[in-house]
Every structure is written in structure tokens, then in C-alpha cells.
Amino acid sequence: MANHFSRSVDVAVSADEAWALVGDPAGVGSWFGAVAECRMEDDVRIATMRSGAVLREPIVEHDDEARRYSYTVLEGIPNLASHLATLNVAPGDGRCTVTWEQQATSSDPDYDIEARLGEVLQRALDGVRERLESSAGICRSSPDRERWNSRSAPIRANAESASTGIVT
Numbered sequence: 575m576a577n578h579f580s581r582s583v584d585v586a587v588s589a590d591e592a593w594a595l596v597g598d599p600a601g602v603g604s605w606f607g608a609v610a611e612c613r614m615e616d617d618v619r620i621a622t623m624r625s626g627a628v629l630r631e632p633i634v635e636h637d638d639e640a641r642r643y644s645y646t647v648l649e650g651i652p653n654l655a656s657h658l659a660t661l662n663v664a665p666g667d668g669r670c671t672v673t674w675e676q677q678a679t680s681s682d683p684d685y686d687i688e689a690r691l692g693e694v695l696q697r698a699l700d701g702v703r704e705r706l707e708s709s710a711g712i713c714r715s716s717p718d719r720e721r722w723n724s725r726s727a728p729i730r731a732n733a734e735s736a737s738t739g740i741v742t
Contacts, residue, residue, distance in 0.1 A: 579688040580675035583699040587706045589665035592672055593641040596661055596702060599633050605705060606698045619645065627651070634658075641665075653682040672702055 585592050595605055599619050603609035611622040619631040629650035636643040641663040647654060657678040664671045674695050678687040 577679060577685065577687050578675075578677040579692060580673050581692065581695045581699055582671050582673040583696075583703045584666070584669055584671050585703045585706050586669045588668075589641055589663045589670035592670045592702070592706055593638070593663045595706060596663060596672060597636075597638065597641060597643065599631075599636065599643060599645065605702050607701065608694060608698070621650075623650075635660075647678075653680045653685065655679045655681050672699055674699060 595601070600612055600614045602619070602621065603612040608623055608625075609621050610624045613620050617633045619629075619633060621629045621631060623629065627650045630648045631645045632648060633643060633645050642660060644658060644660040646659070647657040651657075655678075657676075659677070660673075660675045662673045662675070664673065676687055676691060676695070678685070
């Protein structure tokens, strides 16, 4: 069982172009097909999945300079005890790497987050690459994007919150 894993994709655009798409927590539905609707309530993302599940996801870190944000899932996944996910865009020579890392524990001893999400996340990242490379990096952000861009400092939850998935 794997309860900590990551998926990555290399994209032939600049890190800034990729971050313009994936760095907007409220815009996840524009590139992740499993999300039917998404909105922000303060620093909490409310994502309604195509399955009907409604996830409450506090954004525990958002750093435009580092091109990284992390979130937890507090509600919407049965038996989830803790969760921390991070999206990161790393620059390269004329390209970048987008990585989505997931870590979770469950009250179900047979829970395997990689088995549940690995293929789904890879398809989403492959879609990010296709969208960015086919549109030369042109993307539209959600209306909440300006809120993230206007922050004077990165959001950081305390260390205990980030490791347990419970924001205090």
C-alpha cells in the first residue's frame, strides 16, 4: 500500500506559464476533469466532484514565488484521517515540471491512496501538459486568482496542521 506518492509531468512552457494555470486553487476545475464546480470561502476551497462528493480543502500554504501550494481534505472522503497534497511547478531549461504529491492516512487499514488516485492525477497532469503546450501557455484563471496574486506573504499553516491535515 502506498499512502504517500507523487506524479509529475514535464511541460514545454515556462514555469510561470504553468503556474498561471495550476497555481490558482479556485481554478482547479479548469484543468482537473474530476472537479465539476469549485469556489473559495476565505482560504478553504469547496470542490464539488463529478461523483457528487463535496470536498472542503483548506489551503495551508500558497507561495507564488516558490510556485507551490498545499492543501488538506477535511471533509468529503469517507474514513480519511489525515491528508496533505502539494502542487509544485519547478523551472527547467525552457520547460518546467509540474508535480502533484499526495499523502494520506485512513481509519480503513486497507486504504491505498496511490491505488485510488494515482492514475487520475496522472491523467490530470497529462491534460495540463496538453493544454499548455497546445495553447502556448494561454490560460484563463478563476475570478479568485487575483486574491492569491495580491497576497503580500505566503500562507503557511503551523507545522502540526500540515502534518495532520487538521487546520487549527
